Amino acid sequence: MQLLEVELTNWGPFFGTHLIPLSVSPAAPVVLFRGENMRGKTSILRSIVWCLYGEIRAQDGRTPIDVSRLVNIDALLTGETPFGVRLRMSHNGQELELQRSAFADENRPGRVVVSRPSTTLIPKDGHPFPEGTIPETISGILSQEISEFFLFDGEMLNRFEERLREEKSASQGFVKSQVERALGLPFLREFAGDLEAIQTELNASMEVALRKNKRHETLSRDYRTKAEDLEVTERDLGQLKTLDEKLVGEIADFETQLAGVDEIKELYYERAGLEREIATGDDTITDYKNALAETAESSWWLPLAARLGSEIVQTDSELDAALRGYDERIKLEYKRDQLGRQLGDGLCPTCGQPVATHDEDALKAELADLNHQLASAPTLNFDELRQRSSRLKRYANGTAVVARIYEQEQDLRREQLRNDKRLQKVRQISERLSGNRLDIASLEQNLMTRKATRVRSRATLTDLETKRARLKQELQGLATKMSDQPEVNEDERRLQRVVSEAMEVVEDSFAGFRSAMREQVQEATSQLFLQLTTEKEYSGVKINDDYLLSVVDDQGRSLSMISAGANQILTTAFIGALAECSVEEAPMVMDTPFGRLDVGHRSAILEWVSAFDSQVILFVQSGEYDAERDAHLLAGKIGRQYSIERLSPTRSEVIPA
Amino acid sequence: MTDSNKPEERDKTTFGVSAAGQDVLDALSRAKLFKTDIAAFQAAAMLALNLNIQVDDTSPSNGTKWSTSSVKPQALEFLEWYVPTKTPVRTLERFGNAGLSHIAERVLSGGYTMTEIFQLPKPEFD
Numbered sequence: 001m002q003l004l005e006v007e008l009t010n011w012g013p014f015f016g017t018h019l020i021p022l023s024v025s026p027a028a029p030v031v032l033f034r035g036e037n038m039r040g041k042t043s044i045l046r047s048i049v050w051c052l053y054g055e056i057r058a059q060d061g062r063t064p065i066d067v068s069r070l071v072n073i074d075a076l077l078t079g080e081t082p083f084g085v086r087l088r089m090s091h092n093g094q095e096l097e098l099q100r101s102a103f104a105d106e107n108r109p110g111r112v113v114v115s116r117p118s119t120t121l122i123p124k125d126g127h128p129f130p131e132g133t134i135p136e137t138i139s140g141i142l143s144q145e146i147s148e149f150f151l152f153d154g155e156m157l158n159r160f161e162e163r164l165r166e167e168k169s170a171s172q173g174f175v176k177s178q179v180e181r182a183l184g185l186p187f188l189r190e191f192a193g194d195l196e197a198i199q200t201e202l203n204a205s206m207e208v209a210l211r212k213n214k215r216h217e218t219l220s221r222d223y224r225t226k227a228e229d230l231e232v233t234e235r236d237l238g239q240l241k242t243l244d245e246k247l248v249g250e251i252a253d254f255e256t257q258l259a260g261v262d263e264i265k266e267l268y269y270e271r272a273g274l275e276r277e278i279a280t281g282d283d284t285i286t287d288y289k290n291a292l293a294e295t296a297e298s299s300w301w302l303p304l305a306a307r308l309g310s311e312i313v314q315t316d317s318e319l320d321a322a323l324r325g326y327d328e329r330i331k332l333e334y335k336r337d338q339l340g341r342q343l344g345d346g347l348c349p350t351c352g353q354p355v356a357t358h359d360e361d362a363l364k365a366e367l368a369d370l371n372h373q374l375a376s377a378p379t380l381n382f383d384e385l386r387q388r389s390s391r392l393k394r395y396a397n398g399t400a401v402v403a404r405i406y407e408q409e410q411d412l413r414r415e416q417l418r419n420d421k422r423l424q425k426v427r428q429i430s431e432r433l434s435g436n437r438l439d440i441a442s443l444e445q446n447l448m449t450r451k452a453t454r455v456r457s458r459a460t461l462t463d464l465e466t467k468r469a470r471l472k473q474e475l476q477g478l479a480t481k482m483s484d485q486p487e488v489n490e491d492e493r494r495l496q497r498v499v500s501e502a503m504e505v506v507e508d509s510f511a512g513f514r515s516a517m518r519e520q521v522q523e524a525t526s527q528l529f530l531q532l533t534t535e536k537e538y539s540g541v542k543i544n545d546d547y548l549l550s551v552v553d554d555q556g557r558s559l560s561m562i563s564a565g566a567n568q569i570l571t572t573a574f575i576g577a578l579a580e581c582s583v584e585e586a587p588m589v590m591d592t593p594f595g596r597l598d599v600g601h602r603s604a605i606l607e608w609v610s611a612f613d614s615q616v617i618l619f620v621q622s623g624e625y626d627a628e629r630d631a632h633l634l635a636g637k638i639g640r641q642y643s644i645e646r647l648s649p650t651r652s653e654v655i656p657a
Numbered sequence: 658m659t660d661s662n663k664p665e666e667r668d669k670t671t672f673g674v675s676a677a678g679q680d681v682l683d684a685l686s687r688a689k690l691f692k693t694d695i696a697a698f699q700a701a702a703m704l705a706l707n708l709n710i711q712v713d714d715t716s717p718s719n720g721t722k723w724s725t726s727s728v729k730p731q732a733l734e735f736l737e738w739y740v741p742t743k744t745p746v747r748t749l750e751r752f753g754n755a756g757l758s759h760i761a762e763r764v765l766s767g768g769y770t771m772t773e774i775f776q777l778p779k780p781e782f783d
Binding site: 286289290292293294296297300301302303304305306307388391394399402403405406409412413 | 689692693696699703704731770772777778779780
């Protein structure tokens with residue numbers, strides 16, 4: 001299967017419709033998405049999972065995520081909004097278009113209701129599949145059971161790694177169940193169960209036929225005793241399995257609750273951080289207020305600032321005018337003095353020579369006019385003006401002080417707004433936390449107790465399964481003996497033999513398939529591990545008959561302790577091997593898989609990816625993939641490259657890079 | 658700008674705030690707009706002076722609150738030449754109470770800044 005394109009509508013941070021082509025060639029099968037955290041990488045991975053299977057789970061792999069949480073927030077603000085995902089893919093030469101969509105409406109803040117869900121699967125140039133058959137069809141392409149080996153993120157790798165590091169029996173059970181998942185053994189198990197039911201019915205019928213004859217009394221009694229013993233064992237096993245399922249459920253619940261505790265812890269941390277910011281903000285606000293109060297205290301005349309400013313201008317202007325008037329007066333007085341000295345003798349008062357145009361009357365008239373001008377000139381009040389100017393100048397910085405106060409008030413207002421927002425967020429978080437009554441210590445204690453109980457019950461289950469297998473074998477022998485008796489109906493005898501042989505074939509196949517698959521997965525894991533590991537003392541990986549997965553050293557010895565880096569690589573190799581062994585071809589979609597690996601292992605994985613000829617979709621962030629440093633490792637295998645850019649906290653877009 | 662400088666009137670050595678004015682001072686104090694009541698009172702007086710608010714001759718005081726030494730000497734000296742007056746303390750008291758009465762509504766309703774309460778000019782920025 002290859003994904004040809006995905007179209008997102010109001011999905012995650014992708015507002016509106018976004019079409020992302022994904023088709024690649026075997027020569028360049030890698031689609032690389034680059035984007036920092038919170039841009040929408042995981043939303044795209046989830047869109048593919050949701051479109052294929054109609055459900056998505058949180059990163060713990062168990063907790064279902066309500067699809068309403070993936071609807072774009074901006075789109076929701078417009079009222080009822082359509083959302084969904086359309087996947088175009090090719091499988092075995094056929095092109096298919098799968099579309100899953102619905103409508104979402106936020107009927108009150110924080111509560112989104114999803115309605116009118118719709119799923120269509122249409123082959124190119126063909127008729128749509130009936131809706132009821134879509135899950136089965138998709139399962140035939142890539143079953144949900146094994147999709148985890150192909151569509152995964154860093155968290156899923158962590159989870160696998162944790163399971164592999166669990167105590168021995170739990171880890172073995174996990175490896176065995178994953179190998180069986182990859183092989184599809186659940187189907188064979190159901191078939192064997194059906195054969196057993198037929199066998200039991202036949203045996204009971206034969207026993208009834210023989211019971212009538214005293215000659216077969218011992219055989220009949222033996223059969224009944226063993227059958228009853230088997231029945232009791234089956235019942236005990238059933239009860240134990242029910243208990244085991246209950247324990248699994250309880251363990252999952254406790255783990256989910258403890259995972260929820262992480263969110264609660266984060267909320268506590270977030271609130272504490274906000275409270276610290278509020279305290280700092282309060283200090284800043286107090287500082288601003290103090291600065292303002294100090295300015296108001298020292299500039300007590302501030303309400304008069306504008307008026308005093310005008311008066312300064314006015315007084316300076318009056319002072320200038322007075323100075324000009326004074327100059328004029330001096331000139332007039334000088335002229336009057338000169339004219340006075342010229343009057344009578346007609347001699348120039350400066351040089352003492354007779355003035356050529358001396359006119360006594362005209363001089364007297366001019367003198368009278370000058371005296372009049374001097375008498376009517378305004379009285380000069382220099383001292384008063386100078387004093388006033390000097391006093392007013394003390395308040396000359398009024399405009400600057402007012403500007404400073406205005407700026408301080410703006411800063412204060414901004415800080416108050418910021419703190420109001422923080423307070424509002426704290427109230428929201430406190431409301432969310434108010435419902436928390438989790439007792440974390442009790443939860444952890446309960447989880448440990450349940451896990452210990454499960455280890456014991458699993459041991460008992462193993463014993464009972466061994467006993468059941470023995471009883472079944474003995475009953476099988478007795479049944480063969482019974483079928484040899486002449487009293488048994490010929491048809492029943494033949495049927496008994498056919499069923500018995502069929503059971504043997506299935507049993508042998510079952511064990512054979514599992515064993516072959518174990519070896520196949522072991523081989524693939526080993527090869528991949530050696531390709532990826534940077535530590536040279538390892539010679540491979542072994543999955544023994546008990547499904548214990550271990551790394552072996554160059555002497556062929558299983559190592560009980562390996563480094564954390566080697567464990568991470570072992571996990572990646574195991575998943576890669578399961579994927580390789582499970583289906584012919586499916587795209588490998590990996591979301592931020594390198595975050596926890598060192599540079600050496602990261603390079604090894606990129607080199608491994610570069611050896612693929614089937615589609616690989618990689619979501620990476622700058623911390624784990626550097627184009628300059630790492631692009632050469634993919635050796636021209638990148639068929640498409642995209643950058644996920646954030647337009648706003650609620651919107652992103654995918655841009656071809 | 659008027660003042661009733663009656664020849665027989667002598668300046669006061671202590672002065673006070675009206676009951677209504679005290680409520681306004683308390684509100685200003687709660688809002689931490691001023692460090693002291695007297696600073697707020699002086700600002701109110703300057704506002705009244707700026708707005709040419711008509712002041713009563715009679716003292717609206719609710720009793721003694723401050724002595725003259727509480728007031729900034731520069732403020733008294735300012736009033737003396739600016740108004741002008743020979744009884745700057747008395748003038749301050751009257752203008753202060755008048756100013757408080759003028760800003761009472763805004764201060765008591767809360768949410769106003771110093772610029773808004775004292776009607777400071779909005780600066781022009783480049």
